[in-house]
Amino acid sequence: MPGLFTVDFTTALIFGAVTAGIPLLLAGLGEQISEKAGVLNIGIEGMMLFGAYTGFLVAFKTDSIWLGFLGGAGGGMLVALLMAIFCVWLGMNQIVIGIALTLGAEGLTALLHHFQFSRTYPRLGAIDSLPLPVISDIPVFGRALFDRHPLVYLSILLVFAMAWLFRNTYVGLNLQAAGDKPAALDAAGVDVYLTRSCAVLATGALAGIGGAYLANVGAGLFLPFMTNGAGFIGLVLAMLARGHPVWVLFGAALFGASLALTTALQVAGLNIPTDVVQMLPFAMVMLVLVIFARHSYLPPALGLPYVRGER
Amino acid sequence: MIKLKALGALTLGALIGLAATAQAEEIKSIAIMVPEQGTDFGWNQQGVDAARIVAEKFGLEFLPAEGLGYGDVRQTLRELAEEGAGLIIAHAGGYNAAAQEIAAETGTPVAIVDRPDDMKAGLVADYTLSGREGAYLAGRLAVKMSKTGTIGIVVSGEPPSWNSQSAAFAMGAKATNPDIGIVYAVIGPAAYADAAGGRRVTESVISAGADVIFGQGNGSSFGMIQAVETTKAVNGEKAWFIDVIGDKSELDKGNLLSSVLWDMVPVFSAMVEDIKADTFGTRGYQISLADDSVRLLKTPHIPDDIWDDLMQLRGDIIAGTVTVDEINDAQQVRALMSSVEAAE
Numbered sequence: 001m002p003g004l005f006t007v008d009f010t011t012a013l014i015f016g017a018v019t020a021g022i023p024l025l026l027a028g029l030g031e032q033i034s035e036k037a038g039v040l041n042i043g044i045e046g047m048m049l050f051g052a053y054t055g056f057l058v059a060f061k062t063d064s065i066w067l068g069f070l071g072g073a074g075g076g077m078l079v080a081l082l083m084a085i086f087c088v089w090l091g092m093n094q095i096v097i098g099i100a101l102t103l104g105a106e107g108l109t110a111l112l113h114h115f116q117f118s119r120t121y122p123r124l125g126a127i128d129s130l131p132l133p134v135i136s137d138i139p140v141f142g143r144a145l146f147d148r149h150p151l152v153y154l155s156i157l158l159v160f161a162m163a164w165l166f167r168n169t170y171v172g173l174n175l176q177a178a179g180d181k182p183a184a185l186d187a188a189g190v191d192v193y194l195t196r197s198c199a200v201l202a203t204g205a206l207a208g209i210g211g212a213y214l215a216n217v218g219a220g221l222f223l224p225f226m227t228n229g230a231g232f233i234g235l236v237l238a239m240l241a242r243g244h245p246v247w248v249l250f251g252a253a254l255f256g257a258s259l260a261l262t263t264a265l266q267v268a269g270l271n272i273p274t275d276v277v278q279m280l281p282f283a284m285v286m287l288v289l290v291i292f293a294r295h296s297y298l299p300p301a302l303g304l305p306y307v308r309g310e311r
Numbered sequence: 312m313i314k315l316k317a318l319g320a321l322t323l324g325a326l327i328g329l330a331a332t333a334q335a336e337e338i339k340s341i342a343i344m345v346p347e348q349g350t351d352f353g354w355n356q357q358g359v360d361a362a363r364i365v366a367e368k369f370g371l372e373f374l375p376a377e378g379l380g381y382g383d384v385r386q387t388l389r390e391l392a393e394e395g396a397g398l399i400i401a402h403a404g405g406y407n408a409a410a411q412e413i414a415a416e417t418g419t420p421v422a423i424v425d426r427p428d429d430m431k432a433g434l435v436a437d438y439t440l441s442g443r444e445g446a447y448l449a450g451r452l453a454v455k456m457s458k459t460g461t462i463g464i465v466v467s468g469e470p471p472s473w474n475s476q477s478a479a480f481a482m483g484a485k486a487t488n489p490d491i492g493i494v495y496a497v498i499g500p501a502a503y504a505d506a507a508g509g510r511r512v513t514e515s516v517i518s519a520g521a522d523v524i525f526g527q528g529n530g531s532s533f534g535m536i537q538a539v540e541t542t543k544a545v546n547g548e549k550a551w552f553i554d555v556i557g558d559k560s561e562l563d564k565g566n567l568l569s570s571v572l573w574d575m576v577p578v579f580s581a582m583v584e585d586i587k588a589d590t591f592g593t594r595g596y597q598i599s600l601a602d603d604s605v606r607l608l609k610t611p612h613i614p615d616d617i618w619d620d621l622m623q624l625r626g627d628i629i630a631g632t633v634t635v636d637e638i639n640d641a642q643q644v645r646a647l648m649s650s651v652e653a654a655e
Contacts (some may be wrong), residue, residue, distance in 0.1 A: 005521075006518075006519075006545075008518040008519075008545055009515065009518045009520075011518065012514050012515045012517075012518030012519075013515055013518075015514070016511040016512075016514060016515055019507075019511060020507070020511060020584045084619070108382075110348070110378055111498065113348075114348045114350065114378070118348055118350035119350060121533055121561070121562055123533070123536070123537050123540070123564075125541070126541040131440075143381070186603075214507050214509075218506075218507035218510065218511070219506035219507040219509075219510050219533070219534045219537060220506075220507055220510065220534075221533050221534070221537060223504055223506045223530045224347065224348070224378075224504065224530070225380075225504045225530075226504055226505065226506050226507065226530075228499075228504065228505045228507075228508070259508075260314040260515075262515075263496055263511070263512050263515045264515075266495065266496045266497060266545070267494050267495075267496050267515065267516060267519050273498060274643075276499050277497075278497065278499055282569060
């Protein structure tokens with residue numbers, strides 16, 4: 001279709017890629033904090049979904065998108081608190097509890113949605129953006145990248161803030177030690193349970209905000225099961241990133257761009273099976289996995305409960 | 312000896328007749344299984360509502376099982392069979408294999424979707440529903456309402472029902488204006504609940520020039536509607552949305568142009584009647600314009616002259632002077648879209 005790739009269309013594609021990538025970025029960064037501290041947070045999908053629900057509920061009731069994000073963080077942390085209690089304090093299997101929390105969040109949010117919204121399907125209006133001076137006027141990329149909701153900029157800044165935190169602060173060192181040698185951290189007088197619990201709660205907060213962004217900005221409404229595996233993709237990104245937040249950003253951008261590319265290829269009328277086109281984002285992630293995962297670093301104590309005094 | 316044989320044949324005939332009567336008496340309840348809640352203003356709700364109406368119509372107990380998701384539903388099927396369901400309607404393509412298995416295991420008749428080749432007399436019937444005749448009308452409506460000369464189709468997957476409607480919509484549009492541009496996009500392999508994906512893809516399709524969107528999505532339709540409500544067409548005017556299966560009029564904020572409505576009551580009624588007549592599983596079930604089980608939703612946004620034209624076309628389709636080919640294969644749908652674009 002000649003003339004299809006107009007400024008409007010290309011802008012919409014890049015805009016959509018960023019919108020799709022932000023929830024993955026936040027989930028991936030959150031998961032990275034947990035994994036660094038030695039907790040494999042399979043429940044991140046549930047945290048994201050519950051955050052999407054509470055985020056939408058608060059935004060809808062208060063008419064404030066920022067309170068909605070706060071609500072999303074709270075919802076994610078609520079699920080994360082259960083993860084911390086069962087896995088960090090009670091030492092239960094992290095994979096089993098993670099799956100249970102995800103299934104529980106799916107069921108609970110579907111039930112709550114049924115009673116609250118299933119007859120009316122309320123939708124939020126268009127979200128205000130914050131255009132950055134000068135650069136938002138750049139053709140195509142300007143509007144798509146620099147005329148966004150402030151949470152997009154904050155999410156990007158968070159990547160670098162986390163990289164600094166991991167590398168230059170005691171908090172970062174404590175997290176690393178909780179995942180590498182929790183006994184050594186304990187011997188140094190730092191509470192391993194508290195460190196891991198805080199990490200899990202931080203994961204819940206970020207995943208919850210990611211879910212709230214998906215519901216409030218990405219869709220403008222909440223639907224049961226709407227995260228559609230985004231939390232698990234965030235988990236994969238975190239594993240691929242080998243402890244580097246910037247790599248999570250790269251992975252989320254790659255996935256978002258691949259999603260946009262699938263739309264572009266279809267709209268362009270490419271006569272190949274849609275299934276092949278739709279595989280693209282997942283194939284990209286698998287390709288990256290094959291290339292880089294062999295060298296991926298996982299904390300030695302990842303997934304293992306810490307019991308004081310036990311060798 | 313001949314008398315004995317005749318007597319035997321008569322006895323056998325009487326037994327078969329008694330068996331048929333006995334089977335008819337066994338239909339005391341009807342069950343339906345749906346992957347999402349029956350409140351989605353679409354596939355799930357239309358199915359549950361229709362099954363409820365049919366249960367009341369025939370005086371049957373109604374056994375709905377909603378929000379089952381897309382996973383393994385064998386246990387639910389067994390429980391419904393144990394509860395004595397005389398017919399289980401497995402209202403999702405993902406339930407087909409499990410439903411057939413449990414039907415064979417328990418002897419309970421099941422209705423499955425999109426698998427006409429898997430029918431088994433007395434046990435498994437298929438209802439591959441398609442509102443393609445209505446979609447053909449929707450294609451004409453879209454062209455009549457479009458000001459940009461480009462219309463869009465957004466789907467959450469490519470099951471046969473969606474495919475036949477996408478193809479019919481394109482054919483109806485092309486028959487009205489051979490120069491119309493048609494943009495086609497799939498959100499994901501099974502993105503039925505992906506509202507964010509629905510919104511993202513629809514925004515892209517609108518940005519590609521489409522100002523009327525024909526959306527087929529279940530839950531993801533709400534994301535499409537959100538996109539239509541918040542995104543202007545490239546000419547700066549409002550974009551329109553044409554929905555399928557259900558009636559979302561009460562949720563409309565001014566962009567719902569129409570919907571290809573499906574009424575499953577005649578289909579489910581026919582299933583019950585076939586069980587009573589012991590002919591279940593010997594034929595498939597369809598919906599059509601002729602009995603109003605497929606119709607186009609009239610909204611205040613459709614001008615009267617355009618509506619009159621659509622009703623004229625509807626009459627032609629029912630009379631058989633206009634035929635709407637059934638295209639269920641995804642690849643053929645894509646090829647049709649490409650050829651539509653190539654003809655520009």
